[in-house]
Amino acid sequence: MPAADSALGGYDPQAGRSERHGLHAYPAGADRVPTLIPLPGLLRSLLTEHLDPGYAAAAAERQRTGTSRRPVVTRAWQALAALLIAAVFAAAVAQARSTAPGVNAAQQVLAASVRSSEGTTDRLTSRRDDLATQVDDIQRRQLRDDATGRDLLSRLDALSLAAATTAVIGPGLTITVTDPGMARDLTDVSKQRVPGSRQVILDRDLQLVVNSLWASGAEAISVGGVRMGPNVTIRQAGGAILVDNHPISSPYTILAVGPPNSMRDSFDHSGGLQRLRLLEASYGVGVSVASGDGLSLPAGAVREIKFAKQIGP
Template structure:
């Protein structure tokens, strides 16, 4: 019988060249590298489990440097705090003084405007042409929201839910990180719906709505003609109450409020009222005008 071919090496030589079962066995049984065990034994023999004094010294030095830096920062903050507080007080006093001056000038302007209006009316009542001109001026003043208005109408009150339980879910927060639900576009839609319902004059949060008045969002605040308003938002609309109510009940503005009421717990109240008082709007002078068209 011929001997196994030396070129092939035979079955025994093939088993010696493929030591895979032994390698797999070692990987499954020996989970740690032998070097870890040797290092642990050397540390136990030489007592090297404690760190050298040099390491502790560097750590102490680093801690001392950190303490020095924080101490210097605190000292600097304390030294500059009086100056910062003084500057803040000066700025706050300046703002209060400017606000007082503005309020005083505004009252004076309103008084002079009222006196001029009274003189104008007395002069125009003398003849038919003047009375016709006066009636047209009154209509324009009402459209421009420059005269105070008292009459019947609707009162719409919208209240943010505040601490309502269903707002703990962030998916129900219209403003991330805030409990505010009512946004500027909601009040805009309500005001537009009241105009479409037949309102003759509207105020939002005590601010008269006119041609140059806007409702917009600034962060978490709602500004009406640059005056901040907060919940509850009160909207007064002077006009025929019954006809306005019938139309407003089917308007997009009230439907939006009802949807917010059902989804977020917003408080919505619509009521008829008599003797609603709306202030006059701010009079703005037009300094630049350009004719559009022929």
């Protein structure tokens, strides 16, 4: 083994010779020979040969021919694969361009259908409200003739107010919340409230405000012109806020009928207003709280009763 090769990987040519019984320990002409410790061939190969034999053969072939040539078949397959990928992309682009007009037409048809359905819903709602008003007038005329009817009518009025099925006019508070449309460039990424959207006000913000108004003594509340009552929810649907499945948009107007002074004092220290003030300072949300007289709240939708259970005596 050459000296240069034997030095690779820390291999010592004298490895395996006993220093205690080496040649230098015996005088010239002695019969004894040095004791050798066998060194396994695999270990010697790992210490001296760091490259796979295939690499050495390839290097030798490249050095002999002076160049490295790839087989023609390999290059042909690579060219064919590149052409196939280009053909797939070209077909996808052509298909996208051919279907674009149809997609736009379908979107326009769907938008027109939605607008037509909304118009029909509004007309039916107005018709339902008119019929409900007529029924209420007939009911009152029939019940106000005797004492029993008047007592029943008084109880029905109280229940209608609790069920939000009666329109209300009175003093109270007007809370207006305006979404800025774009949040400020804050370094804290956790303040991105809706990923990919410029919306700042969410359903949970309005829910907290409404609950705070109830706790402050409000007798009737409407959000975006929709009366709050039993089974009425405020939900987030993508970038839209739905109140009883009716979409509302900024500015969000919340009306609360009740004693304005005491209700204002309680609401000023509530969690709902504190949340709005925090959004105002962090994102530039517009928050306005004002007292007023003659606030008009519409009647809520009448819910169909499936079953009822008496609670208490």
